[in-house]
Amino acid sequence: MNIGQAAKLSDVSAKTIRYYESIGLIPKAARADNGYRDYSENDVETLRFIKRSRNLGFSVEDVSNLLDLWRDKERASADVKAVALKHIEDVETRIQELQSIRDTLTNLTESCHGDDRPDCPILEGLAGNNGCCN
Amino acid sequence: MNIGQAAKLSDVSAKTIRYYESIGLIPKAARADNGYRDYSENDVETLRFIKRSRNLGFSVEDVSNLLDLWRDKERASADVKAVALKHIEDVETRIQELQSIRDTLTNLTESCHGDDRPDCPILEGLAGNNGCCN
DNA sequence: GATAACCTTCAACTTTACTATAAGGTTTAA
């Protein structure tokens, strides 16, 4: 199938597929007689794998590692698990950072009456005129 | 004081201070006789405000708006609150996305024995061979 | 007086992951 069809089936745009090929994330595609890239069902599977992994927040480099593991039928599942656990840890850290930010902002906004008067604890907090943040 | 001193006091690097000036986030600095930028305590306060705001995840553009509001002694606190509430909402959305990712990954890793055998539910999940994700 | 530690400008580069554009060849459908 042509790249457009593969794009549709995998939900990865044609441009992005070419980009992935250019950076070596996927091997160079086979070519039809007319020079067009030619994809198999298997290639589409790979693209779907990439798409799902990216949706789960793995970097392209992580995905590259995961693809290697996926293709290696002898790999130890522990190797895959290690990549996943590391990523979970990173995600968890980011969640906690964001929660901390949210809580600080929530405290600030709750103390701001939010009307047309000018005094504003939010700005005071950002300026450091209270003990609540940093 | 010189830029290095202002950098130290505000915890914003000298290069970043120059960068902020170049994009108009802060006004052009006063100059000493030798041509060096000259900062006041007030300027350092502003840099600290910027630093805290950035730490709380506000974009540079948001910070620009917040600075305008900060400088405008007539502003309505409601205007500030609106910026903060919008940001809280964005942060909350991001937290939920990350939690969803984390939960999916946790499910996958929990079903993976993680030893030296090759079969791996994580890769199967990423490949779409189960119902758990996307 | 030398040398380190400052400061200056300006342009270019970094990161990540694409996206866009140009100029052109191919295929499909009316």
Next chain:
DNA sequence: TTAAACCTTATAGTAAAGTTGAAGGTTATC
């Protein structure tokens, strides 16, 4: 047959927020 809808390559641009480097002037210290 001609127009739309594909496909090709190569180059450049985007986002965001800085960072780096070169080439040079200034100041503080030994």
